[in-house]
Amino acid sequence: MQANPQLNKRGGLQHLLSIDGLPRDIVLHILDTASSFVGISEREVKKVPLLRGKSVFNLFFENSTRTRTTFEIAAKRLSADVINLNVDTSSTAKGESLLDTIDNLAAMNADMFVVRHAQSGAPHLIARHVQSHIHVVNAGDGRHAHPTQGLLDAYTIRHYKHDFSHLAVAIVGDVLHSRVARSLIGVLRTMGTPDIRVIAPQTLLPAGVEQLGVTVFNDIAQGLRDVDVIVMLRLQNERMRGPLLPSAQEFFKTYGLTDERLALARPDAIVMHPGPMNRGVEIDSPVADGGHAVILPQVTFGIAVRMAVMAILAGGV
Amino acid sequence: MQANPQLNKRGGLQHLLSIDGLPRDIVLHILDTASSFVGISEREVKKVPLLRGKSVFNLFFENSTRTRTTFEIAAKRLSADVINLNVDTSSTAKGESLLDTIDNLAAMNADMFVVRHAQSGAPHLIARHVQSHIHVVNAGDGRHAHPTQGLLDAYTIRHYKHDFSHLAVAIVGDVLHSRVARSLIGVLRTMGTPDIRVIAPQTLLPAGVEQLGVTVFNDIAQGLRDVDVIVMLRLQNERMRGPLLPSAQEFFKTYGLTDERLALARPDAIVMHPGPMNRGVEIDSPVADGGHAVILPQVTFGIAVRMAVMAILAGGV
Amino acid sequence: MQANPQLNKRGGLQHLLSIDGLPRDIVLHILDTASSFVGISEREVKKVPLLRGKSVFNLFFENSTRTRTTFEIAAKRLSADVINLNVDTSSTAKGESLLDTIDNLAAMNADMFVVRHAQSGAPHLIARHVQSHIHVVNAGDGRHAHPTQGLLDAYTIRHYKHDFSHLAVAIVGDVLHSRVARSLIGVLRTMGTPDIRVIAPQTLLPAGVEQLGVTVFNDIAQGLRDVDVIVMLRLQNERMRGPLLPSAQEFFKTYGLTDERLALARPDAIVMHPGPMNRGVEIDSPVADGGHAVILPQVTFGIAVRMAVMAILAGGV
Numbered sequence: 001m002q003a004n005p006q007l008n009k010r011g012g013l014q015h016l017l018s019i020d021g022l023p024r025d026i027v028l029h030i031l032d033t034a035s036s037f038v039g040i041s042e043r044e045v046k047k048v049p050l051l052r053g054k055s056v057f058n059l060f061f062e063n064s065t066r067t068r069t070t071f072e073i074a075a076k077r078l079s080a081d082v083i084n085l086n087v088d089t090s091s092t093a094k095g096e097s098l099l100d101t102i103d104n105l106a107a108m109n110a111d112m113f114v115v116r117h118a119q120s121g122a123p124h125l126i127a128r129h130v131q132s133h134i135h136v137v138n139a140g141d142g143r144h145a146h147p148t149q150g151l152l153d154a155y156t157i158r159h160y161k162h163d164f165s166h167l168a169v170a171i172v173g174d175v176l177h178s179r180v181a182r183s184l185i186g187v188l189r190t191m192g193t194p195d196i197r198v199i200a201p202q203t204l205l206p207a208g209v210e211q212l213g214v215t216v217f218n219d220i221a222q223g224l225r226d227v228d229v230i231v232m233l234r235l236q237n238e239r240m241r242g243p244l245l246p247s248a249q250e251f252f253k254t255y256g257l258t259d260e261r262l263a264l265a266r267p268d269a270i271v272m273h274p275g276p277m278n279r280g281v282e283i284d285s286p287v288a289d290g291g292h293a294v295i296l297p298q299v300t301f302g303i304a305v306r307m308a309v310m311a312i313l314a315g316g317v
Numbered sequence: 318m319q320a321n322p323q324l325n326k327r328g329g330l331q332h333l334l335s336i337d338g339l340p341r342d343i344v345l346h347i348l349d350t351a352s353s354f355v356g357i358s359e360r361e362v363k364k365v366p367l368l369r370g371k372s373v374f375n376l377f378f379e380n381s382t383r384t385r386t387t388f389e390i391a392a393k394r395l396s397a398d399v400i401n402l403n404v405d406t407s408s409t410a411k412g413e414s415l416l417d418t419i420d421n422l423a424a425m426n427a428d429m430f431v432v433r434h435a436q437s438g439a440p441h442l443i444a445r446h447v448q449s450h451i452h453v454v455n456a457g458d459g460r461h462a463h464p465t466q467g468l469l470d471a472y473t474i475r476h477y478k479h480d481f482s483h484l485a486v487a488i489v490g491d492v493l494h495s496r497v498a499r500s501l502i503g504v505l506r507t508m509g510t511p512d513i514r515v516i517a518p519q520t521l522l523p524a525g526v527e528q529l530g531v532t533v534f535n536d537i538a539q540g541l542r543d544v545d546v547i548v549m550l551r552l553q554n555e556r557m558r559g560p561l562l563p564s565a566q567e568f569f570k571t572y573g574l575t576d577e578r579l580a581l582a583r584p585d586a587i588v589m590h591p592g593p594m595n596r597g598v599e600i601d602s603p604v605a606d607g608g609h610a611v612i613l614p615q616v617t618f619g620i621a622v623r624m625a626v627m628a629i630l631a632g633g634v
Numbered sequence: 635m636q637a638n639p640q641l642n643k644r645g646g647l648q649h650l651l652s653i654d655g656l657p658r659d660i661v662l663h664i665l666d667t668a669s670s671f672v673g674i675s676e677r678e679v680k681k682v683p684l685l686r687g688k689s690v691f692n693l694f695f696e697n698s699t700r701t702r703t704t705f706e707i708a709a710k711r712l713s714a715d716v717i718n719l720n721v722d723t724s725s726t727a728k729g730e731s732l733l734d735t736i737d738n739l740a741a742m743n744a745d746m747f748v749v750r751h752a753q754s755g756a757p758h759l760i761a762r763h764v765q766s767h768i769h770v771v772n773a774g775d776g777r778h779a780h781p782t783q784g785l786l787d788a789y790t791i792r793h794y795k796h797d798f799s800h801l802a803v804a805i806v807g808d809v810l811h812s813r814v815a816r817s818l819i820g821v822l823r824t825m826g827t828p829d830i831r832v833i834a835p836q837t838l839l840p841a842g843v844e845q846l847g848v849t850v851f852n853d854i855a856q857g858l859r860d861v862d863v864i865v866m867l868r869l870q871n872e873r874m875r876g877p878l879l880p881s882a883q884e885f886f887k888t889y890g891l892t893d894e895r896l897a898l899a900r901p902d903a904i905v906m907h908p909g910p911m912n913r914g915v916e917i918d919s920p921v922a923d924g925g926h927a928v929i930l931p932q933v934t935f936g937i938a939v940r941m942a943v944m945a946i947l948a949g950g951v
């Protein structure tokens with residue numbers, strides 16, 4: 001059996017590839033470190049020299065300006081040198097293999113690759129390939145994982161609810177195509193969340209989703225009852241017109257989060273969304289802009305969590 | 318009535334959105350501050366730490382490499398962290414609204430948005446929306462305003478002519494589609510310029526342009542007589558083939574600035590152009606490269622003016 | 635006769651445009667300086683302040699993410715402010731001339747232009763045009779020159795072979811379209827390499843190539859015999875389907891570097907390639923990944939060589 005590729009020999013974090021196999025103490029170390037970085041981002045001078053002189057490559061084989069921006073900011077606030085590479089227009093277009101591209105960039109004395117790829121497993125492939133002084137962060141691979149999103153979700157829940165051991169969390173929408181959902185379920189289980197629910201039409205649920213340790217609801221009114229946390233998933237545009245759903249309007253009617261449905265949850269429930277939101281599709285505007293929504297704090301905490309991951313990997317934290 | 322959205326409660330600069338409503342003392346403060354930055358850009362180490370640790374987002378909803386570059390350089394010389402976002406390829410393409418995009422970036426602890434948008438008023442909309450610690454700079458919105466261009470034009474005129482109170486300034490060309498012209502006329506009036514002329518065919522003049530406080534000339538020979546400053550406007554390519562003009566050649570014949578026409582102005586007249594120039598369309602090469610042209614100094618002063626605006630907004634200057 | 639445009643009045647390096655006309659002592663100064671920078675790139679903090687506050691423009695009129703990245707990293711490790719400009723989408727699209735674009739950027743107090751252009755001679759044109767405090771580095775122009783590639787090849791050969799005075803070097807493949815080959819032949823001659831061979835089908839050799847001081851081989855087995863250094867050239871995709879070659883498979887059969895052919899060279903021969911490699915076209919995977927290949931060290935040395943060139947030009951080294 002191969003050892004956990006995310007951990008080094010001393011059990012520390014070597015790469016961040018997936019929530020799967022990430023020990024609870026490392027998750028806690030990331031969340032605690034992120035906590036100290038939240039303060040830095042509110043200071044006049046939002047910078048610490050932890051990654052000064054390090055070279056971080058944002059290696060995006062799939063375009064995502066939003067995610068790339070969060071990693072770019074996080075790296076710059078750690079004083080790293082950041083190189084953005086959108087690789088569809090680059091060497092791979094010239095027929096070079098993924099690992100040749102990686103070898104090439106590694107030879108430029110890279111310290112970290114932040115990798116986004118449409119194919120599941122690409123960051124693992126890279127992590128297995130590089131030398132031990134190089135660290136890989138998965139910024140989303142196919143339908144597989146988006147671990148920094150899972151960690152920022154966990155950070156947000158801990159911030160508002162303090163403790164996972166008594167929580168009911170509902171994840172609503174397109175679970176089938178969502179790496180956000182997979183990573184979130186993983187981290188919730190690691191943190192010992194007793195009641196994790198997924199709410200979706202059967203067509204948007206992966207086969208055997210119950211084996212992830214969640215309860216399935218097809219009816220949102222039943223699923224939201226007395227939950228502490230509601231996480232709405234983004235419905236991708238291509239899904240709205242696809243064969244799995246009648247229409248976006250129909251989806252909103254059956255699964256959209258309205259104030260009325262929100263009232264079924266606990267009175268102090270929080271509403272989360274990974275962004276970008278489709279208002280009027282998965283979430284109603286009064287909910288998105290209302291007092292239960294913590295969608296923008298998620299973004300703020302996301303910067304801190306990414307700083308924490310990078311600082312732990314390459315900054316000796 | 319809403320208060321001036323560009324000023325904070327103490328009357329200082331909160332956003333730079335438009336020359337309209339910008340008090341004379343603030344214009345002077347910007348020009349005086351820019352003056353100190355001209356020296357910095359000539360030093361060996363062209364950097365000051367005024368915006369160290371601040372996050373400046375260049376948010377370009379309309380592509381303009383040239384303008385984006387000037388703001389990027391200005392921010393880097395102030396030691397800011399700069400994030401470039403071309404937003405057509407980003408979240409808005411995913412159906413996210415402008416203000417959701419802004420909220421999202423603001424939640425990343427942004428300090429400043431430099432906004433370019435094809436729609437007039439977009440920077441105002443953003444400025445009204447963001448919290449008071451975030452500053453918005455309009456880098457050109459539709460046909461409306463391009464205030465840093467107006468300010469750098471004012472800086473250039475003051476540099477060469479010292480005082481506005483006796484000047485005659487002629488603005489030549491496509492006034493109708495020019496945010497440059499609007500911003501320049503505004504700042505010239507604020508600075509008390511007594512004689513402001515626009516020279517153009519009737520088809521390239523906005524209706525009621527006289528109400529801006531300018532004198533209209535359709536004949537360039539009359540209009541240039543004894544002026545101190547000539548500002549040539551760029552004729553956009555789409556205009557050269559459009560219904561408003563017979564052809565680029567015809568435009569040059571009737572309105573192009575040649576040495577012969579330049580001789581009608583005062584002997585010490587300066588020639589300005591916002592760039593990029595169409596040689597042989599609005600300006601003849603001997604004029605563009607001649608001793609009266611101050612087109613390249615405009616660019617140099619433009620960096621200093623943008624540094625000044627940013628430093629005043631977010632650097633406590 | 636015009637003086638050497640690459641040298642200033644004191645005989646120092648003013649621009650790096652081509653290996654042609656680059657004196658041996660300057661090549662040695664670059665290689666020796668690069669040697670000290672190799673160490674910096676292996677340190678924890680991979681930065682020196684030699685170009686702090688300088689503005690370096692990566693001016694790419696032809697897309698090349700790989701080459702742009704190497705210059706961006708080199709400049710950042712010297713602490714310069716780097717501005718990336720892909721100019722096809724910029725002002726030149728608006729009909730502005732190359733030299734107007736340059737004047738404009740120079741007026742922003744540029745210190746260095748790193749220029750990539752599809753047209754041979756474009757960097758020379760720019761170098762002749764700019765003021766003496768601005769430095770131009772040719773990052774590849776048409777089929778003409780790619781001097782930093784030539785210098786990093788020379789660095790690599792010196793690193794492994796110490797001395798050029800007894801070496802046999804074979805350059806294999808598409809010499810006709812290769813600026814890499816031209817620059818390499820130039821630097822090998824400058825360094826006094828006695829035996830320089832080119833190995834290619836007649837269709838991929840420039841007319842009169844012998845006048846560059848090389849021996850021509852159409853048969854690879856003859857050409858590789860007892861060489862110390864093999865440099866494989868990249869076969870561009872468009873060439874594989876063009877009229878000059880039957881097919882990529884055929885090329886590999888006749889000119890591809892296999893272990894069998896490598897055995898014809900000296901036992902301690904090194905194998906180089908400018909990248910990106912076409913495995914199975916010009917080079918077989920066992921060779922590319924084998925013990926003779928120094929293709930990745932070339933990349934590492936390439937960063938150091940570019941740092942050296944920039945530091946000599948603008949950092950007072």
